[in-house]
Amino acid sequence: MVVVEAARVFSDGVMFQVGRQLRRGDLSVRAFQQLVHEDHFYASDEDRRARLRYGAVLADGQHVTDGYPFGRDSEGTGAVLMRHGGGGGGGASSYRYTDELWLHPLPPTGPLELVVQWPSLGLPEQRVALPAADMLQAAEQVTALWPD
Incomplete structure (x- = not known):
């Protein structure tokens, strides 16, 4: 099971x-x-293609992935999607x-789709549409505590 739990909006992006x-x-x-630790230990390009992958499709047509090089869009410019950390654990029977x-x-106005795929688990590409307009509205309400 994979689920989008939250979107934290900042003045310059979304976590x-x-x-x-x-x-x-x-x-x-x-x-x-x-299996649960496989996406941390890939050595070859073939192995990377089988790992858990995230991506986003933005309203302006950009496709970004959490992969290589550095999560940039397919042209190597524009938006970036990067794994920024995480955590979890489990035991012998389950893992979270x-x-x-x-x-x-921040995403452009219009539809935003988050994409997930995990080929080694047999999880085909799945997409979920998220309201970019709500994120942009939230970004307008951000208060800088330490201005540049």
Whole structure:
């Protein structure tokens, strides 16, 4: 299960909190442990293509991913989507993790879709539409505590 839990809006971007939970099912404990930690230990490009991936489709046509190089859009300019941390844990039968994704700059007016895919788990590309207008409205209300 993968779910968008929150969107924290800043003056220059949005931090999305995305939770994921896995159950071991019929896997051995060792196989399950390798699976839940796999997206941290890829060595080859082929391995990277199988890992958990996030992306965003912006109203102006930009497609950004949390991948390489550095989460930039497909042209290497414009918006950036980066994993910014997270945390979680679990035991022998289940695992819960929260990823934080930083989208910079603020999305343009119009539809915004967050995208997730995890090929090694058999999770095909899934999209969720989010209200960019609400994020832009929230950004207008941001108060700088330490102005530049």
